[in-house]
Amino acid sequence: MEDFEWYDPLLITDVAFLQQQDLTHTNSQIHSKCIFSTLCISEALIMANSVDSSQTEIDGRSVIGFSLASPDLVICMGSPDVPSPGYEFSPEFLKGDRIDVSLENGIKGAEMKESLENRAGNSEDFYTDSSFELVASPFVEQNSLKYCTHIMSINVGSTDSIMFQREVQFSEDSCFNGGDIVRTNDPITGDGEGLSLYQTARFGNCLYHFDHLEPRTYMVDLYFAEIVFTDGPPGKRVFDVYLQDQKVVSCLDIYASVGSNTPLVISDLKTCINGDEGLSIRFEGVIGSPIVCGISIRNNASAESEEVEGMGLTYMPQCKSPQDVGYGSMDEEFHRLQIENESQKKELAETKKVLEEVKRENELRSRECQEALKSLNELRNELMRKSMHVGSLAFAIEGQVKEKSKWFSSLRDLTRKLKLLKMDHITLLEEATSFKQCMADMNGFSSIIHSKINEHTQLYSDVKIKLLKGVKERKELYNKVLELKGNIRVFCRCRPLNLDEIAAGASMAIDFSSEKDGELTVKSNGISKKIFKFDSVFSPQADQADVFEDTAPLATSVLDGYNVCIFAYGQTGTGKTFTMEGTSDNRGVNYRTLEELFHIIEGRKNTFRYEISVSVLEVYNEQIRDLLVSGSQAGVTSKRLEIKQVVEGGHHVPGIVEARVTNVNEVWEVLRTGSNGRAVGSTNANEHSSRSHCMHCVMVKGENLINGECTRSKLWLVDLAGSERIAKTEVQGERLKETQNINRSLSALGDVIYALATKSPHIPFRNSKLTHLLQDSLGGDSKTLMFVQISPNENDLTETFCSLNFASRVRGIELGPAKKQMDSTELFKHKQMTPCESPKETRIGSKKLSSILRRSLHKKIQIKSPMQQPHVRKIGVNVGMEKVRVSIGSRGGRMGHRALPGNARRVVIKDTQQKQSTREKERGWNIGKTTRTVL
Ligand SMILES: Nc1ncnc2c1ncn2[C@@H]1O[C@H](COP(=O)(O)OP(=O)(O)OP(=O)(O)O)[C@@H](O)[C@H]1O
Structure with missing residues (x-):
């Protein structure tokens, strides 16, 4: 183990x-x-x-x-x-x-x-008898050999055939079944010729069967020698021999009988074959395996004459050859042997008795041994079971050890991880402590911040209130400033002489020496003819920026929610388009105003949000054309555009393109698109532009981010058609129609302005598309700026006078205080959110405001017109070719003098009063039938 x-x-x-x-x-x-x-x-x-x-x-x-x-x-x-x-x-x-x-x-x-x-x-x-027993009583016939004939002899265990004792031929081993061959090289006692028969043997239980033997009696000799257990002890090999299944030798122990390496022959075993069953010789071990060295079969020659029964036993060492043994000595020997046999028999009987006793004792001991063996076996089995149990336990333990080692390794890992986790835990605890400290600090900070926020919120709301109040006040003050400047203001701009005029030697008819005071003097042949005073006068040297500088405040008004109208009026070629549109290098009022709008919007972005969209229209022959729609041509109205009244008296052109613009670049694109549309629609752009009104409408939606107040306002930028007078007779056909339409629209503009000036209950806005479109921005609640464009050329003096007179009269008209344009829907929404005054309070407030404004306006008129006659002032508005004369004076009075400032007015009145009166009577379309007194 x-x-x-x-x-x-x-x-x-x-x-x-x-x-x-x-x-x-x-x-x-x-x-x-x-x-x-x-x-x-x-x-x-x-x-x-x-x-x-x-x-x-x-x-x-x-x-x-x-x-x-x-x-x-x-x-x-x-x-x-x-x-x-x-x-x-x-x-x-x-x-x-x-x-x-x-x-x-x-x-x-x-x-x-x-x-x-x-x-x-x-x-x-276990020693058996030292000799074996023959089942039948042994009978040895000494002379039997000489009567026998050898039929078959086998050299058992050998492949060689040998001659035994020079007379019997032993053939090679055959006819066997079972057993094994053993061989020895040890010398056999009495070794001599033929004794090699004993050096090979068949070992183990075996059977020899010989077929084809005739039915008769045979004698069988068997040759044995102990060649395996040569050192004894006896009793180690005991076996029986059967002939024809009949035991003929019982318990043969060769070693006990003759010792080892000594031949033992059992001869003359008689057997009989009755049929064809053959002869069978069987060796069967009782203790150990049988061993046999040779088999010899003889026929029984004496059987016929003498019945030979029994078998003989021959000890080969004692055997002598027949030649060596004489018959006399044989008798003596036989006798001696008989005596010896007798004594041996006696001895054998005694020995048998002893043996019987020994056997009994042996059986007794055997039983004891059996019992001991039994208990031993039980113990052994128990031991075996225990061993098996121990084995299984060992196996289980081995498994458990392996399992345990796995657990140990995982335990080690877990311990390691636990250490790491503990370290993490400690780190986290430290962090948590610091975090707690931070939290405490943060809470402190938070409370401080909250209190600060509350303070600032309070401050913010106060500031907000103040801001709103300030904004409101600013607007009001700003508006008052503009009102004081006049809600309708007139700027006069004179273009420089162009190259052709200079080349033709044209002379300047205008003197701008008092330009800074807003005055200009019209000269004729070097003599001062008339002085005109306007809100601003721009000489030919004034550039676009100078012009816009005085225009810019209106942009603020638009964003404050007021409607504004800026238009250029004047004779063809005097620079209307130049002032309004300008060129790409020298941009005009249109672009600059919108640029200013975006500039202000950027400045107000934290408190206001604005949306701006632009439409570009053309009024030609009393037809409205959308210049932002590609493909539309002048005079060819693909889609008929009409003016509709919308909520709160506003006007709108349904279907018109409103281009949303968010920066000046987009503005420039839209303006260029409109300008191109105007040019594309005509074969001669300059001519066409002279005979149509180009109108830019800028719509502004504003929202006050602080109080939610919303406004909607409009800015009209209008480049009017040329206002020069052309005699009816000079034109005809399409041109006549154009002229009539231009005159009609400009006359309508004059009528509207007159009606506004005279506070007529009816303002004829609908008399032309131009006035109808401008209705929102020409009323008493809007601001108007007119550029009167004039030529410096003395040759254009007549038209220059007409334009200047028209502008002077427009300037003399007060439209009353401007009204802020509130978006009623948004205002309604806002009012729902914020507390407002009761209707009664509102009414009372508005009445008060009206009376204050009236008083203010009354004073202003008195201040602005020191030169006016205290009682009657007559205004004549000359629009284009058609001259509209408006008499301003006491009711029922006759046509008064044209209201012109200063001495020039008085001079002109004197010079022209008579002639005009005559002409108007001739023409018969004097619309100023009723004279009205300016407030
Ligand atoms: N202030 C100015 N400085 C320089 N050039 C000018 C000025 N005003 C007008 N011009 C030039 O005079 C010419 C005629 O101007 P513009 O076409 O603007 O006149 P208009 O009144 O618009 O004519 P129309 O009625 O035919 O449209 C243009 O070549 C223009 O450049």
């Missing part, structure tokens, strides 16, 4: 080793070393009979293993006793009846072996 390991669940018991312990020190090396081994493996050893006995010697350490997985017995070839390492299945000799070992039954077969071993081990107890 100590020399090997097992690699699978296998319960090992070194049975042979245990057995060996008892026998190790016996004299006989082979037999004493391993009885059990011999029992177990003798057959295997003997089967390999070509190997001599020393080579077949086994050290006796054989290990039997019990697989826990299989009930079969396995032999552990890893034992040092077994040549090849490894496990094998049970060898043949351990199977069958001999040994039956299983986990269920324990070692059943072992019991038998144990008994044999014990018997063999206690050889003294």
Whole structure:
């Protein structure tokens, strides 16, 4: 057990080793070393009979293993006793009846072996008789040989045939069944010629069968020699011999009879064959395996004459050849032998008695041994079970150890992780502590911040209120400033002489020496004819920026929610388009105003949100054309555009393109698109532009982000058609129609302005498309800026006078205080959200405001018109070719003087009063039938 390991669940018991312990020190090396081994493996050893006995010697350490997985017995070839390492299945000799070992039954077969071993081990107890018994009484016929004929002789265990004793031919071994061949080279006692018969033998239970023998009586001689157990002890091999299944020799022990390597011949065994069954000779072991060296069959020659019964026993060493033995001595010898036989018989009888006693004692001891063996077996089985249990426990422990080692390793990992987690935990605790501190600080800060926020919120709301109040005040003040400047303002701009005029030697008819005071003097032939005063006067040297500087405040008004109208009026070629549109290098009022709008919007972005969209229209022949719609042509109205009144008296042109603009670049694109549309619509752009009104409408939606107040306002930028007078007779056809339409629209503009000036209950806005479109921005609640464009050329003096007179009259008209344009829907929404004054309070407030404004306006008129006559002032508005004369004076008064400022007015009145009166009477379309007094 100590020399090997097992690699699978296998319960090992070194049975042979245990057995060996008892026998190790016996004299006989082979037999004493391993009885059990011999029992177990003798057959295997003997089967390999070509190997001599020393080579077949086994050290006796054989290990039997019990697989826990299989009930079969396995032999552990890893034992040092077994040549090849490894496990094998049970060898043949351990199977069958001999040994039956299983986990269920324990070692059943072992019991038998144990008994044999014990018997063999206690050889003294197991010694049988030193001689064997012939079943039939032996009968030795000394002379029988000479009457016999050898029929068949077999040299058992040899492939050679030999001549035995020079007379009997022993043929090679045949007709056998079972057993194995053994051979020895040891000399056989009495070795001599033919004794080699005994050096080979058949070992083990075996049967010889001879067919084809005639039915008759035969004599059989059997030759034996102990060549295997040559060191004894006796009783180790005891066997029976059967002839025709009839035991003829019982318990033959060759060693006990003659010793080893000594021939023993049992001769004259008589048998009879009755039919064709043949002759069978069977050797069957009682203890150990039988061994036989030769078989000889003779016919019984004396059988016919003499019945020979019984068998003879011949001891070959004592045998002498017939030639050596004389008949006389034979008698003596026979006699002596008879005496000796008698004495031996007696001795044998005594010995038998002793033997009987020994046998009884032996049986007694055997029973004791049996019981001891039984208990031993039980103990062994118990041991086996315990061992198996221990094995299974060992296996389980091994598994548990492995499992435990896994657990240990995972425990180590977990411990390591736990350490890390603890470190993390400590770090987190530290962080949590600092975080708590931070939280406390933060809470402190938070409360401070909250209090600050509250303070600032309060401050913010105060500031907001103040801001709103301030904004409101600013607007009001701003508006008042503009009102004080006049809600309708007139700027006069004079273009420079162009190259052609200079080349033609044209002279300047305008003197701008008092330009800064808003005055200009019209000269004729170097003599001052008339002085005109306007809100601003721009000489030919004034550039676009100078012009816009005075225009810019209106942009603020638009964003404050007031409607504004800026238009350029004047004779063709005086620079209306230049002032309004300008050029790409020298941009005009249109672009600059919108640029200013975006500039202000950017400045107000935190408090206001604005949306701006632009429409570009053209009024030609009293038809409205959308210049932002590509493909539309002048005079060809693809879609008829009409003016509709919308909520709160506003006006709108349904279907018109409103281009949303968010920056000045987009503005420029829209303006260019409109300008191109105007040019595309005409074969002669300049001519066409002179005969149509180009109108830009900028719609502004504003939202006060602080109080939610919303406004909607409009800015009209109008480049009017040329206002020059053309005699009716000079034009006809289409041109006449154009002229009439231009005059009509400009006259309508004059009428509207007059009606506004005279506070007529009816303002004739609908008399032309131009005035109808401008209705929102010409009323009393809007601001108007007029550019009167004049030519410096003396040759254009007449038209210049007309334009200046028209502008002077427009300037003299007060439209009243401007009204802010509130988006009623948005205002309604806002009012729902914020508390407002009661209707009664509103009414009272508005009445108060009206009276204040009236008083303010009244004062202003008185301040602005110091030169006016205190009682009657007559205004004549000369529009284009058609001259509209409006008499301003006491009711029922006659047509008064044209209201012109200063001395010039008085001069003109004197010069022209008579002529005009006459002309108007001639024309018959004096619309100023009723004279009205300016407030
Ligand atoms: N202030 C100015 N400085 C320089 N050039 C000017 C000025 N005003 C007008 N001009 C030039 O005079 C010419 C005629 O101007 P513009 O076409 O603007 O006149 P208009 O009144 O619009 O004519 P129309 O009625 O035919 O449209 C243009 O070549 C223009 O560049």
